[in-house]
Every structure is written in structure tokens, then in C-alpha cells.
Amino acid sequence: MSRAAAFREAMKEGMIVAPGAYDCMTSRAIERAGFSAIYMTGGGSASYLGYPDYGLLTMTEMADNAGRIAASVKLPVIADADTGYGNELNAIRTVREYERRGVAGLHIEDQGFPKKCGHLDDKVIVPLEDYVAKIRAAVSAKTDPDFMVIARTDARAPLGFEEAVRRANAAIEAGADMAFVEAPQTLDEVKAVPRLVKGPCMLNMVWRGKTPDVALLDAESMGYKLAILPGMLFQEALGVCDSILAEVLASGRHPPPKLDITPHQAFQRAGADEWDRYRTLFRTPEKQAAE
Numbered sequence: 001m002s003r004a005a006a007f008r009e010a011m012k013e014g015m016i017v018a019p020g021a022y023d024c025m026t027s028r029a030i031e032r033a034g035f036s037a038i039y040m041t042g043g044g045s046a047s048y049l050g051y052p053d054y055g056l057l058t059m060t061e062m063a064d065n066a067g068r069i070a071a072s073v074k075l076p077v078i079a080d081a082d083t084g085y086g087n088e089l090n091a092i093r094t095v096r097e098y099e100r101r102g103v104a105g106l107h108i109e110d111q112g113f114p115k116k117c118g119h120l121d122d123k124v125i126v127p128l129e130d131y132v133a134k135i136r137a138a139v140s141a142k143t144d145p146d147f148m149v150i151a152r153t154d155a156r157a158p159l160g161f162e163e164a165v166r167r168a169n170a171a172i173e174a175g176a177d178m179a180f181v182e183a184p185q186t187l188d189e190v191k192a193v194p195r196l197v198k199g200p201c202m203l204n205m206v207w208r209g210k211t212p213d214v215a216l217l218d219a220e221s222m223g224y225k226l227a228i229l230p231g232m233l234f235q236e237a238l239g240v241c242d243s244i245l246a247e248v249l250a251s252g253r254h255p256p257p258k259l260d261i262t263p264h265q266a267f268q269r270a271g272a273d274e275w276d277r278y279r280t281l282f283r284t285p286e287k288q289a290a291e
Contacts, residue, residue: 105148
């Protein structure tokens with residue numbers, strides 16, 4: 001079973017909660033914690049180049065990061081693919097590149113350039129015809145029928161809630177596997193999305209974003225099939241970094257870390273036990289005995 005197929009099977013059991021990872025170690029932490037899927041955040045992924053989530057990373061940079069994350073874990077990875085990085089041709093190549101790297105699915109949005117995080121102001125939205133054509137192109141590019149093409153619309157803020165729902169339904173009709181209405185602004189809107197959209201729906205949980213905070217069990221009861229927490233680990237890591245660096249300056253000592261483990265235990269998080277086994281696995285018995 002492909003990981004895309006595993007993702008679809010997991011959805012049958014209930015809403016999937018996918019915390020956001022921005023690198024391989026945060027992905028391993030999500031897997032170790034017992035979640036059933038990982039979301040590769042676009043905003044957090046910008047961390048390795050130090051850019052804001054303004055569409056500054058290229059398709060290959062994003063796809064490569066998604067591929068590294070997918071290779072580091074066994075869980076299905078759903079990845080941010082921004083606007084598909086251009087028109088229908090670019091969307092086709094984007095799906096091919098993400099799928100080739102072992103990603104289980106991606107989402108493509110209806111923003112123009114320069115694009116922004118969905119919870120920022122002044123987003124530019126492309127015409128509906130252009131958006132739907134891009135979704136059709138993305139769907140046509142799948143080689144694994146279970147690969148998830150998620151259609152995201154950012155139309156709520158600039159064009160209103162009704163237009164956002166209309167675009168989500170148009171994308172589902174065009175073949176999208178799931179709809180992602182970004183940044184509904186009230187609890188009533190959050191509740192209305194799965195009721196009004198004629199297909200599976202995804203919810204984005206952004207701390208202090210435009211969408212009101214919703215308990216995960218409540219989101220599931222509303223009918224959502226996937227909930228992502230994209231910035232949770234990224235923001236927590238930034239907070240820990242700020243705190244620990246300030247403590248070093250104040251105390252002049254190495255403070256005890258929040259995760260108080262030995263260097264070997266830290267390397268175990270990166271798969272050291274597997275690699276330690278290879279140290280002698282391929283040696284002859286005589287050579288092993290001599291060592």
C-alpha cells in the first residue's frame with residue numbers, strides 16, 4: 001500500500017490530525033508522538049533559507065524539502081505546494097515532482113503573486129477559471145490515483161465567504177480530492193464549510209490567526225477530514241531558542257535543556273541505532289573478532 005493509500009484509509013477511521021513539520025527531526029518527533037500523518041508547512045519550510053512565507057521558495061526547493069521529510073519517516077506526508085508555482089504546466093510538473101519524492105498529497109491555492117501566508121492581509125486572488133484549470137491540470141498529472149490533490153482557496157478575505165465556498169465546490173467538481181477553505185473568520189463559518197462544500201474538507205489551525213480556535217474533537221464532529229497545525233512546532237522552537245539564548249547571556253552557563261537527554265539519546269532520535277548496526281554488519285567474522 002502506498003502512503004497516499006494509507007492516508008485515505010486513515011481518513012475512513014476519522015479526522016486526521018497532522019502537525020506541521022519543517023525538517024526531518026520535527027517529522028520524526030511527530031511520528032514518535034503517535035500521529036498518523038505529517039504536514040509539511042510552507043511557512044516553516046522557509047526556515048532553512050530564512051525567508052518569510054511570501055512564495056520566495058521555488059518549487060524544487062519545496063519539493064526537495066518535502067522529499068527529505070518523506071524519506072525520514074514512514075507516515076504519509078501532505079505538503080504545501082503554494083500556487084503550483086505558475087500556470088497549468090507548472091502545476092503538472094509540481095504534482096509529478098512531489099509524487100516522485102514520496103509525498104502522499106499536496107495543496108494548491110488560488111493566490112496570485114506575490115503570494116502570502118493565508119492568515120496575512122492583502123492577498124491577490126486569481127480568476128476562478130484560471131484556478132479551476134490549474135486544479136484540473138494537477139489532477140491529470142497524478143500517477144498514483146490515491147495521491148491527494150487538495151484545492152485551497154484564499155478567497156474568504158478579499159472576496160467573501162460565499163465566493164470561497166463557490167470556489168471550493170468548483171475545485172471539487174474539477175476533480176480535487178479535498179477542499180481547503182483557508183481562514184474562515186467566525187465559528188459559524190468554520191462550521192458551515194463541511195456542510196456547504198460537496199467533498200472532504202481540511203481545516204488549518206493557526207495560533208492567533210484569522211480563524212477562531214477550535215478543539216480538534218469539535219472540528220471532527222463538524223465533518224472535517226483533515227486538520228493541520230502548521231506553525232505549532234516552528235513557533236515553539238523559536239520560543240525555546242529565544243528563551244535559552246537569553247538565559248545563556250544572563251547566567252554565563254549552559255542551561256539545562258528542555259529535553260534533558262544525553263548526546264547518544266539525541267542521536268538515537270536521528271536513527272543512530274540503525275546506523276550503529278552497520279558498523280560491523282559487513283565485516284568478516286575474523287575481522288570482527290580482531291576488533
